[in-house]
Amino acid sequence: MKAYDFVVARDDLQQCKLIETQLPDAAALPSDALLVRVDRFAFTANNITYAVLGDQLKYWQLFPAPQGFGNIPVWGFGEVTASNHPGVAVGERLFGYFPMATHLVIEAAEVSKRALRDGAAHRQGVAPVYNAYARVTGDPAFAGRQGDHQALLRPLFMLSFLVDDHLAENEFYGAQRLLLSSASSKTAFGLAHLLQARADLKVIGLTSAANVDFVGSLGCYDEVVTYDRVTSLPSDSPVALVDMAGNSGLREKLHFHFGDQMKYSGRIGLTHRSSSPDEPELPGAKPKWFFAPDQIRKRAKEWGPGGVDKRFGAAWSDFAPTLDRRLKVIEGRGEGPVTQVYLDTLQGRIPPEQGHMLSLL
Numbered sequence: 095m096k097a098y099d100f101v102v103a104r105d106d107l108q109q110c111k112l113i114e115t116q117l118p119d120a121a122a123l124p125s126d127a128l129l130v131r132v133d134r135f136a137f138t139a140n141n142i143t144y145a146v147l148g149d150q151l152k153y154w155q156l157f158p159a160p161q162g163f164g165n166i167p168v169w170g171f172g173e174v175t176a177s178n179h180p181g182v183a184v185g186e187r188l189f190g191y192f193p194m195a196t197h198l199v200i201e202a203a204e205v206s207k208r209a210l211r212d213g214a215a216h217r218q219g220v221a222p223v224y225n226a227y228a229r230v231t232g233d234p235a236f237a238g239r240q241g242d243h244q245a246l247l248r249p250l251f252m253l254s255f256l257v258d259d260h261l262a263e264n265e266f267y268g269a270q271r272l273l274l275s276s277a278s279s280k281t282a283f284g285l286a287h288l289l290q291a292r293a294d295l296k297v298i299g300l301t302s303a304a305n306v307d308f309v310g311s312l313g314c315y316d317e318v319v320t321y322d323r324v325t326s327l328p329s330d331s332p333v334a335l336v337d338m339a340g341n342s343g344l345r346e347k348l349h350f351h352f353g354d355q356m357k358y359s360g361r362i363g364l365t366h367r368s369s370s371p372d373e374p375e376l377p378g379a380k381p382k383w384f385f386a387p388d389q390i391r392k393r394a395k396e397w398g399p400g401g402v403d404k405r406f407g408a409a410w411s412d413f414a415p416t417l418d419r420r421l422k423v424i425e426g427r428g429e430g431p432v433t434q435v436y437l438d439t440l441q442g443r444i445p446p447e448q449g450h451m452l453s454l455l
């Protein structure tokens with residue numbers, strides 16, 4: 095069997111190609127190594143952000159590619175096809191961070207009943223979550239459509255969960271209205287879903303004209319406003335902005351409109367890929383990046399062992415059943431469909447109700 099990687103030019107994300115790679119010899123794996131066949135992975139705007147920040151946040155170093163190219167990390171499932179680790183059997187199913195590829199060699203470390211870690215030297219220096227694999231063989235929550243939902247949304251929903259928690263902990267910075275940009279994105283509507291359960295808050299989704307109907311249909315926003323109408327919102331009471339779009343022009347417009355009533359301005363995403371490196375000083379709260387690992391560390395200390403997992407698990411259990419009606423899963427297999435979904439996601443051409451599950455096998 096042959097092995098393939100899907101790689102993109104780091105300095106021009108429009109350029110992408112499938113390359114043939116050497117399939118590692120199962121009989122010659124180093125000790126503790128696993129050969130994993132990458133079965134199925136999700137692809138959303140979040141993966142494009144990994145590419146945009148590939149150098150800055152070290153995403154490119156996780157899955158090496160030829161000079162000038164990068165392999166974009168994706169969340170998905172793999173099956174162990176050869177194992178040189180006594181505690182991991184052939185046939186096991188893993189959920190975690192994979193390359194866009196047919197195969198991955200994992201240097202299994204810290205193998206426990208429910209998880210293991212890739213201890214490869216080149217994968218260190220990033221947040222631990224990117225090297226952790228859940229052992230999900232036979233777990234119905236990670237199989238079939240539920241499994242697709244996990245790959246498409248679970249990592250994003252962790253961010254939604256942490257932002258909701260951070261805002262609640264800070265009493266929403268005194269705001270009763272929350273503005274979420276790129277409201278149609280999975281990360282945003284996961285957050286809107288959580289905020290809906292909080293009393294006395296109004297959750298306002300900001301989106302493009304084409305996505306208004308979808309955002310309205312989600313049922314978790316109190317109001318939907320298109321980007322060209324944001325200045326029609328009343329500016330006489332406090333607001334907090336959670337920014338998934340990362341659009342400098344939009345942020346500037348919002349800050350000047352709300353002025354001192356802008357009590358919080360959290361930068362989360364870059365879906366619009368329209369961030370200017372030199373933004374002017376803006377009125378209201380200073381925009382700052384929300385750094386998820388900081389909130390996890392803080393809560394891990396305060397909530398004790400398993401505390402974050404337990405609360406996140408409860409939130410996910412409430413959110414997951416809503417996904418069947420909110421999302422249409424579309425499968426794509428092979429070079430053509432993978433290339434198409436990659437380029438369409440890059441260009442913002444994927445309708446928000448679609449969730450793409452891909453495979454290069």
Ligand SMILES: NC(=O)c1ccc[n+]([C@@H]2O[C@H](COP(=O)([O-])OP(=O)(O)OC[C@H]3O[C@@H](n4cnc5c(N)ncnc54)[C@H](OP(=O)(O)O)[C@@H]3O)[C@@H](O)[C@H]2O)c1
Nearest residue numbers: 138139140143253276278279280281301302363364441442
């Ligand atoms: N900081 C963190 O730790 C963290 C964690 C999770 C996610 N995020 C970020 O949150 C963002 C959302 O990710 P997601 O996977 O949830 O997104 P998604 O579901 O794929 O979002 C799709 C939406 O994003 C907007 N969009 C996407 N590509 C665009 C383009 N090329 N031009 C204009 N608009 C575009 C459109 O929304 P609108 O029309 O509504 O604008 C589109 O409906 C990403 O930037 C991701 O990296 C950050």
